[in-house]
Amino acid sequence: MSRKTRDVLSVEWVKLELIRTAYATRGGLFAKMDPRMVISWYLILAVVPWLTHDLVTIIALFGLTAVSAALARVGPLVLGLFLIGFVTDFAYAFGAAWVFGGDHETALALVEITLKLATVSLASIAAFVSLDPEELSTGLLAWKAPELLAFGVSYGYRMMPILFEEFGTVFTGLRLRSPQGPRGFLGLRALWRWGTWAVQAFYPIFLNTAKSVRTTVESLETRGFTAAQGRNLRIAQLRIGALDVAVVAATLVAVVGAFELGALVTIA
Template sequence: MTAQPTLAPIDAPRPAPKPAPRSAPKGRRRGDGDGLSVEWVKLELMRVAYATRGGFLAHRDPRAVLGWYVVCGVAPWLTYSTTVLALLFVLALGAALAARIGPLLLGLFALGLAGQAVYVLALVWFLGGDPTAIEGIVTIQLKLGAVSLVSMAAFVSLDPEKLSDALLALRAPAVLGFGVSYGYRMVPLLIDEFHTIIDGHRLRGAPARGHGLLGWRTARRVAVMTVQAFYPLMLNAAKRTRTTVEALETRGFTYAAHDDAGRRIRLAHLRIGVGDVVLLVVSVAVVVAAFVVGAAYPGVLG
């Protein structure tokens, strides 16, 4: 007789299969994030337009944020002292980091500031200018840098609804509030539409026969597709604008913006709290302190 194989009992626990080890893609380490791509740029623009990163200004009343922006944005234009401008630049940089500005905007800001500085320095050297002109270049760079950082910190912290409500509460024209809100919302949509049109051109068109010397064929193809995408992009934007305007008018947008009862209902959620007052008072005090320090030590950086 042949021996029958013994079977394991049904209730016996079976060892779980070990998962296969997953290796990270080449050229990319774990924890690197999304990576630099078109999708990452679109995601960053969506975060900027809809203020999803948070930050210390995102929790404040939008009217207080606009007041803070006016105080910190006008102050750099009232002085030529390098010491004061350096202090205001540090203040603006701290506010920008606390507002959690994305790496895309900070990278573009740094590249623009560095590129402009290199361009002006090269122009001064080529024209045989006086080396003391560098002080004037530093002054302009500090002014533009401080105002740019304050602007990014303020408007990255305000989504379209908050900014529109703040303008409406400050008695700005209703068309201005609608235009700002609609412009904020259209920027990511236009980028997404442009990406879709470019993908359509790439699918329907024949690829270039090689990149050519220094990639001129690829650059020419990208330039041609960009020009050809302009008209359908504007046409689709016009369609979206018409649909949006008709939907808003159907819901009584124009009447509600001019009616007092409608304004009160729309702006009922706005409240100036203790934190908003503290923000404005501290900002004014810091700006005044910067001017006082600049007057006491005018030659520290200049």
């Protein structure tokens, strides 16, 4: 047995991936856009798959969001999680159709809904990976969302790496100091222990965080957060440019094209 420092699939890697995803540090097409337009773009693609039952149209829309995800430079962690979900969903669709005595039509219906869900998922991944929390919260403000919600989004993202780090530290402490034991059949007992520690880690984290949040809340008070006169200043930072219009227009054209294609070509 030999340990080595791993750059992927380690706790540190997950933390970095979360930061990269949350703050759109990889850049990409949508990261340059106005948050309101990105959200609009997402809403278009979140709705249209539900307006058709034509498999060709759905496949075309899926292709469109897949290209978008590539342009948004989605990271390996999020993409990997998506693919796991996608593949198991497909397997489940066929498995369910087979077990419950359905024929190929049942399977096809299940594939259709899986593809629709995958399309919407990819669109949301592409959009939210590209929005950093500040833009997202400003975008929400511009659409008359309450200040508290907009701040919650931004603050939640800010706390995420801190909580993740804290969890890692506390979990390490539990792992090193707790009773060890046999790994068990297929490592199940070890897995059970790890699961137990993961849950136990929340006790210290809650208490440690509760203490630190008191300062945060007081500080928010002193810095005029509840005075909330900054809405217009923040919204004034937003600009809709040529790129925004072009991307949304191109998407609309592609969506219309997908429906046209569905009308022209038929399978099954």
